Amino acid sequence: xxxxxxxARAAGVSISTVSYALSGKRSITEATRQRVEAAVRDLxxxxxxxARMLAGKRTYILAVTEPLRADxxxxxxxAFVLAVATAARRYDYxxxxxxxxxxxxxxxxxxxxxLVDGIIVLDVTKDDDRVDLVRRLDVPSVVVGxxxxxxxxxxxxxxxxxxxxxxxxxxxxxxxxxxxxLGEPRSVYERGSNFPPRFRDAFLAHAASRxxxxxxxxxxxxxAAARAAVGDLLGPDADLTGLVMHCEESIQATAVELLRDRGxxxxxxxxxxxxxxxxxxxxxxxxxxxxxxxxxxxxDRAVELAIEQLTERVDPRVELIPPTYVGRGSLGPxxxx
Amino acid sequence: xxxxxxxARAAGVSISTVSYALSGKRSITEATRQRVEAAVRDLxxxxxxxARMLAGKRTYILAVTEPLRADxxxxxxxAFVLAVATAARRYDYxxxxxxxxxxxxxxxxxxxxxLVDGIIVLDVTKDDDRVDLVRRLDVPSVVVGxxxxxxxxxxxxxxxxxxxxxxxxxxxxxxxxxxxxLGEPRSVYERGSNFPPRFRDAFLAHAASRxxxxxxxxxxxxxAAARAAVGDLLGPDADLTGLVMHCEESIQATAVELLRDRGxxxxxxxxxxxxxxxxxxxxxxxxxxxxxxxxxxxxDRAVELAIEQLTERVDPRVELIPPTYVGRGSLGPxxxx
DNA sequence: GGTCATCATCGAAACGCATCGACTGTCGAA
DNA sequence: TTCGACAGTCGATGCGTTTCGATGATGACC
Numbered sequence: 164x165x166x167x168x169x170x171a172r173a174a175g176v177s178i179s180t181v182s183y184a185l186s187g188k189r190s191i192t193e194a195t196r197q198r199v200e201a202a203v204r205d206l207x208x209x210x211x212x213x214a215r216m217l218a219g220k221r222t223y224i225l226a227v228t229e230p231l232r233a234d235x236x237x238x239x240x241x242a243f244v245l246a247v248a249t250a251a252r253r254y255d256y257x258x259x260x261x262x263x264x265x266x267x268x269x270x271x272x273x274x275x276x277x278l279v280d281g282i283i284v285l286d287v288t289k290d291d292d293r294v295d296l297v298r299r300l301d302v303p304s305v306v307v308g309x310x311x312x313x314x315x316x317x318x319x320x321x322x323x324x325x326x327x328x329x330x331x332x333x334x335x336x337x338x339x340x341x342x343x344x345l346g347e348p349r350s351v352y353e354r355g356s357n358f359p360p361r362f363r364d365a366f367l368a369h370a371a372s373r374x375x376x377x378x379x380x381x382x383x384x385x386x387a388a389a390r391a392a393v394g395d396l397l398g399p400d401a402d403l404t405g406l407v408m409h410c411e412e413s414i415q416a417t418a419v420e421l422l423r424d425r426g427x428x429x430x431x432x433x434x435x436x437x438x439x440x441x442x443x444x445x446x447x448x449x450x451x452x453x454x455x456x457x458x459x460x461x462x463d464r465a466v467e468l469a470i471e472q473l474t475e476r477v478d479p480r481v482e483l484i485p486p487t488y489v490g491r492g493s494l495g496p497x498x499x500x
Numbered sequence: 501x502x503x504x505x506x507x508a509r510a511a512g513v514s515i516s517t518v519s520y521a522l523s524g525k526r527s528i529t530e531a532t533r534q535r536v537e538a539a540v541r542d543l544x545x546x547x548x549x550x551a552r553m554l555a556g557k558r559t560y561i562l563a564v565t566e567p568l569r570a571d572x573x574x575x576x577x578x579a580f581v582l583a584v585a586t587a588a589r590r591y592d593y594x595x596x597x598x599x600x601x602x603x604x605x606x607x608x609x610x611x612x613x614x615l616v617d618g619i620i621v622l623d624v625t626k627d628d629d630r631v632d633l634v635r636r637l638d639v640p641s642v643v644v645g646x647x648x649x650x651x652x653x654x655x656x657x658x659x660x661x662x663x664x665x666x667x668x669x670x671x672x673x674x675x676x677x678x679x680x681x682l683g684e685p686r687s688v689y690e691r692g693s694n695f696p697p698r699f700r701d702a703f704l705a706h707a708a709s710r711x712x713x714x715x716x717x718x719x720x721x722x723x724a725a726a727r728a729a730v731g732d733l734l735g736p737d738a739d740l741t742g743l744v745m746h747c748e749e750s751i752q753a754t755a756v757e758l759l760r761d762r763g764x765x766x767x768x769x770x771x772x773x774x775x776x777x778x779x780x781x782x783x784x785x786x787x788x789x790x791x792x793x794x795x796x797x798x799x800d801r802a803v804e805l806a807i808e809q810l811t812e813r814v815d816p817r818v819e820l821i822p823p824t825y826v827g828r829g830s831l832g833p834x835x836x837x
Numbered sequence: 838g839g840t841c842a843t844c845a846t847c848g849a850a851a852c853g854c855a856t857c858g859a860c861t862g863t864c865g866a867a
Numbered sequence: 868t869t870c871g872a873c874a875g876t877c878g879a880t881g882c883g884t885t886t887c888g889a890t891g892a893t894g895a896c897c
Binding site: 210215231242249262448 | 544561574577598599601722724750754785
């Protein structure tokens, strides 16, 4: 193993000079810095992680806790893990993954053994054990999502309420009077992530305040249930003209197919908006307007805030990322009956 | 931070005694061991990870590399990551996740900085960069999957060839003469994981050797394509009586629905076997017989072999896990036309 | 009772790095 | 010419473990 000692010898300087040349924490003559860097390249030197942890105060590792519950939709959650990992690398950080049983217990372990510098909490529920834990742990932590009690926490999330209002406003402004929300399975609302209820509540409330008639359905994750739910939303007289979908990709695909099967055109008969989706709605049977949930958005910021806490005080806060609207041609005025 | 020093003082022994009491590497009187353990509990002591890495030769971290390509089916891959993480914990190991761009480059980095003790390579392709890398790296590594060139590697995988033969034999033994394989999208066979081609080739070869007529289809990941593909497999005269599916869950669900829509009963008209599936086939619209691909099976063994390499020489090998057959009532004799 | 092995414990030396204080030389201002 | 400021470099210390060799205590054996 080539150590900093070897580099120092090769460059003809002391160990501390090598360290400073690499960290830039003290000024070093350009010439000697170049010699050090050359030696590093020649010897393919990489600082020993353990030594760095011990001597410095940083481990360059972030813990990512993701419970991966039975009813979680893996693609979306994987996208968040990926987004955190990618963002972390920009700060020269790696991620340690704590799943399922380890999501809570592992946090305790890795922080008290000083294995990680900080924690990113993913898929937080309204009432999440891990939230109390990170509050007590006193380690730089950022929660992606908004639990009920945000006291003392740094939270980052898409503004789901605003997203719901944006969807409602867009439909209302286009002239729609009867709108529906195709949501997640019931279990998700009952004990799952926190944002589906937030979206639903804001959707229903804002629809009411805009004077719209609103419906809501929670299909299970199979084709038959999805088709039934969309049928219910359309109503016995098929008077629904605006459909908002906040559910996983295959359900949205099924919904679009059902509309087609019923001879309803998009957006001629029904306008459709996909809300808070992490996938590409252009790949659906019919491209849909979307208010995307971009994991990179919240995760980039979450990592940034975690790193920031390493060096300075960061006040507790809830940062909500404003939604954006991407048109793909699935929105139009309601049909003139 | 409470250190080993504090524990030693509290227990009235030396630092080295604490270390030996905890590691068990030298004999310690029962009485003093108890005192040490009591002190550890009282002070909630946990060894500093950095110090342990530096002084010992272990980091207690395993790298998991998973490219997470664009066409990967997230739920299955997540299941493997989870299985590795769970298995690792049984050896007191944590996992560092290297995704996408970092899947290859990160390996170099984390091994040369001595951050990890070993590597688990997931979702290996026939011709995978990471395979050459781990060969060169000379770090305990286990490949989950079987690349074309396995020289010098320790590989663990489900025996897909045997699984394919098992599916064929089961249908053939039940009397079926015309069978079909519903596979993954074309792109997966062309540049994706290595096992779909292995399964397909073994399926077709073994069907031929059993004198069966065999068909094969590669539907894209949407309902329409899936329905079309199943229709093709059934043939113009609908003479197909045995269907094997080796594709993702939603496609299998669609296929089952199509059969029902066509008025074909399972297993009355068509016998169906789900092969190498990571999900629960009992949850499909019709429960299917399955030759499951259990991530825990290969991942448990992979982690075991990686840990083993830390202390002893492990010869290169390819360990194939024999397939099992789980009946759920979707298999029967062909209809007597 | 002396010798020798065995057991339990201790002290000290790494492990590889970051960092602090100190030292040297250079330059500009007084 | 002298002094101070400052840039550039070095040596030494400490981070918290693991582990090696050494030491004293204990018991078995002749």
